[in-house]
Amino acid sequence: MSRFKILAANPRRSLAALATVLIAVGITGASGANFNAQTANAGNTFASGALDMTNTDAPGAILGLTGMKPGDSTSGEVGIKNTGTVAGTFTLSKGTLTNTNATHKMSTQINLVVKDCGVDKICDNVDDVAIPVYSGTLEAMGANISLGSAWAGGAEHVYKFTATFNAAADDNYENSGTTAQFVWNATS
Numbered sequence: 001m002s003r004f005k006i007l008a009a010n011p012r013r014s015l016a017a018l019a020t021v022l023i024a025v026g027i028t029g030a031s032g033a034n035f036n037a038q039t040a041n042a043g044n045t046f047a048s049g050a051l052d053m054t055n056t057d058a059p060g061a062i063l064g065l066t067g068m069k070p071g072d073s074t075s076g077e078v079g080i081k082n083t084g085t086v087a088g089t090f091t092l093s094k095g096t097l098t099n100t101n102a103t104h105k106m107s108t109q110i111n112l113v114v115k116d117c118g119v120d121k122i123c124d125n126v127d128d129v130a131i132p133v134y135s136g137t138l139e140a141m142g143a144n145i146s147l148g149s150a151w152a153g154g155a156e157h158v159y160k161f162t163a164t165f166n167a168a169a170d171d172n173y174e175n176s177g178t179t180a181q182f183v184w185n186a187t188s
């Protein structure tokens with residue numbers, strides 16, 4: 001069983017042309033018994049400026065699941081909004097990543113799909129963006145993943161995060177955990 005959580009933190013201001021939102025994922029696994037809960041809160045950037053961002057889940061969890069075992073998945077949604085008055089180009093990055101077991105990294109066993117829920121901002125319907133923002137292991141996720149063309153002031157996107165614990169994960173991943181941060185960045 002396991003426990004999976006994503007926490008979000010919200011920057012209230014952005015630096016001139018820079019805004020950062022940090023989301024942290026904590027995943028802790030344990031074999032046969034209970035997974036230990038692990039959560040994290042990411043740091044924030046505060047500055048004055050014309051480009052601002054809000055995060056609907058800040059500072060709470062986007063998703064959480066206890067009792068996770070290989071093959072289980074969990075999902076959650078988060079809204080990211082350009083609350084500024086100028087257009088900004090938004091990107092998503094994986095921030096700091098840690099694993100409790102450096103040899104058998106839990107992050108290699110968590111498959112993450114991040115998708116844009118489309119214009120209606122309702123997930124799992126016909127107008128969702130077909131191509132995911134990211135699909136791959138938590139381990140392999142990179143930085144500065146494009147979130148499309150510049151967002152006008154007031155534009156909001158809702159993203160659905162789905163994390164699946166590799167169904168083929170073996171005993172090497174018992175008692176294992178990983179924690180990651182997701183960073184939302186906007187520039188104009």
Ligand SMILES: [Ca+2]
Nearest residue numbers: 117118122128
């Ligand atoms: Ca939709």
